[in-house]
Every structure is written in C-alpha cells, then in structure tokens.
Amino acid sequence: MKCVFVFESVHRVxxxxxxxxxxxxxxxxxxxxxxxxSDCGVAxxxxxxxxxxxxxxxxxxxxxxVECYKxxxxxxxxxxxxxxx
Amino acid sequence: xxxxxxxxxxxPQPVITTKQALDQLKEGEMIVIVDNTVSCNNVERFAxxxxxxxxxxxxxxxxxxxxxxxxxxxxLELSQEEKKVQKIVVYINSHLMGVGEEALGAILMxxxxxxxxxxxxxxxxxxLINSGVRMxxxxxxxxxxxxxxSEKGIEILSCGTCLDFYGLKEKLKVGKISNMYDIAQSLxxxxxxxxx
Numbered sequence: 001m002k003c004v005f006v007f008e009s010v011h012r013v014x015x016x017x018x019x020x021x022x023x024x025x026x027x028x029x030x031x032x033x034x035x036x037x038s039d040c041g042v043a044x045x046x047x048x049x050x051x052x053x054x055x056x057x058x059x060x061x062x063x064x065x066v067e068c069y070k071x072x073x074x075x076x077x078x079x080x081x082x083x084x085x
Numbered sequence: 086x087x088x089x090x091x092x093x094x095x096x097p098q099p100v101i102t103t104k105q106a107l108d109q110l111k112e113g114e115m116i117v118i119v120d121n122t123v124s125c126n127n128v129e130r131f132a133x134x135x136x137x138x139x140x141x142x143x144x145x146x147x148x149x150x151x152x153x154x155x156x157x158x159x160x161l162e163l164s165q166e167e168k169k170v171q172k173i174v175v176y177i178n179s180h181l182m183g184v185g186e187e188a189l190g191a192i193l194m195x196x197x198x199x200x201x202x203x204x205x206x207x208x209x210x211x212x213l214i215n216s217g218v219r220m221x222x223x224x225x226x227x228x229x230x231x232x233x234x235s236e237k238g239i240e241i242l243s244c245g246t247c248l249d250f251y252g253l254k255e256k257l258k259v260g261k262i263s264n265m266y267d268i269a270q271s272l273x274x275x276x277x278x279x280x281x
Contacts, residue, residue: 010189010192013192014188014189014192029192029195029196029226030196030199031196031197031199031200033203034096034097035095035096035097041196042192042196076094076095076098077095
C-alpha cells in the first residue's frame with residue numbers, strides 16, 4: 001500500500017522532499033493523477049508504513065499536507081478521511 | 086455475454102476497464118454498469134470512438150450500457166492501431182523541463198517521464214542528449230521510471246559523446262549508448278518529434 005501526500009504548492013513539495021530525504025524517509029515525487037484535483041501538479045508518494053513518521057516530520061517543520069490518499073495495487077486512489085498524526 | 090460492473094470506480098477507471106474488456110471481445114455484446122452520468126458519457130464516447138454501437142438503459146440509480154461490437158468496429162480499431170505505429174520520438178536535451186528555475190525544471194521532467202508511463206500513446210524512442218543522459222545513469226531519480234518505460238518497449242538511447250563528456254559512460258544503467266549517426270537518423274525518420 002502506497003500513501004500519497006498532496007500539498008498546496010510546488011514549493012511546499014520541494015521543501016517537504018528535501019526534508020524527508022534528509023531524514024532518510026524513502027519518498028518519490030509523482031505527478032498528481034487526473035482524478036485528484038489539486039492546484040499543485042506534483043505529489044509525494046511514500047510507503048504506507050512511513051506515513052506517520054513523515055507526517056510528524058512535516059508537522060514539526062510546519063509544512064502542511066492538504067490531502068492524503070491511499071493508493072492500492074491497481075493504482076487506484078482513495079482519499080483518507082482525516083490526516084492523523 | 087460479459088457484464089462489467091464499474092460502479093464505485095473513479096474516473097478514468099471505467100473507461101480503462103471497458104477498453105480492456107472490449108479488446109478481449111471479438112464480436113457481440115457486452116454490458117457495462119456505471120453509477121454516474123460522467124462515467125456513462127465517458128464510456129459511451131469511448132465505445133463509439135471504437136466504432137461500436139451503444140444503447141443506454143437506466144436501471145434505478147445505475148446506467149447499463151449495452152455495447153455492440155461488430156466486425157466493422159474491429160477493422161476501425163485496427164486502422165487506429167496502424168496510426169499508433171507512427172514513429173514518435175521523444176527528444177530530451179536536458180535533465181530539466183522548460184527554461185527557468187533548475188529545481189522546478191527537474192521536478193517537471195520527473196513528472197513528465199512518469200506521466201508517459203500512463204499514456205496510451207507510447208513513443209517508440211526516447212533520445213537523451215547533453216545533461217539528459219544523466220537521467221539514465223547511476224543515482225538518477227528517474228532510473229526506475231526509465232526502466233519501466235524500457236520494459237514497455239520504448240527504446241532509450243543515450244548520446245555516447247555526452248556520457249563520455251560527463252564521465253558517466255560506466256554508470257549507464259538503462260538503455261543503450263548511441264551515436265550521432267543513429268540519433269540524427271532517428272530524428273529525421275520520426276513522424277512526430279516531441280521535445281519536452
């Protein structure tokens with residue numbers, strides 16, 4: 001199970017990428033799929049088990065995640081109701 | 086007759102599922118069930134674009150699309166297949182997409198390559214020139230993406246002179262080393278040349 005973070009702007013994505021990589025969290029930048037509307041066209045994908053760790057790091061650095069999605073093996077996105085830290 | 090239940094699936098999944106089922110179907114009818122007008126319209130448009138006839142029946146909240154595939158729809162599909170055989174070459178002359186901030190350019194290029202993976206139209210070749218060759222070498226962020234593109238049958242060619250210049254010849258991880266003769270020929274022979 002993959003987890004996808006959507007941010008408000010590409011600047012936040014870039015900041016978050018740098019931060020998470022610096023902390024050794026394995027992430028990947030992905031284009032935001034058509035079915036998710038977002039002002040920013042790039043999102044961060046990470047494996048499900050590092051989700052809470054990543055959210056904590058972002059929170060500590062005051063980078064807010066707008067939305068969080070789960071991506072199943074078939075590549076379908078499902079929005080998570082609430083972002084839990 | 087096959088019945089495909091696409092209720093609850095987010096766009097564009099119903100169209101993708103319909104396409105897969107339609108590819109399997111030689112001739113005859115199949116039914117696609119969707120639960121919203123947008124999906125209904127999209128699936129209908131897709132089926133018609135494939136030369137099929139479509140009849141829509143509303144059943145409560147759902148739409149049942151009866152899609153009829155005939156031999157003529159098949160031949161239409163074949164002529165579309167032929168169109169795809171056109172040689173599309175993607176010419177990437179930098180590891181950045183567009184002119185502007187480098188950090189943004191790198192993100193856009195990664196995004197572009199990833200999106201290529203999901204596109205129905207596939208280029209036949211991807212030519213990497215100048216700093217573009219970095220993307221196919223060790224430590225590149227897009228290595229996995231390029232590998233997947235290569236697995237899908239897209240030929241990835243890196244300019245040998247460029248690899249040599251950047252001292253990356255030994256570090257090439259995906260695709261082949263090519264030379265200016267092959268590259269120039271590919272560019273000249275291409276039906277369409279894409280320069281992101």
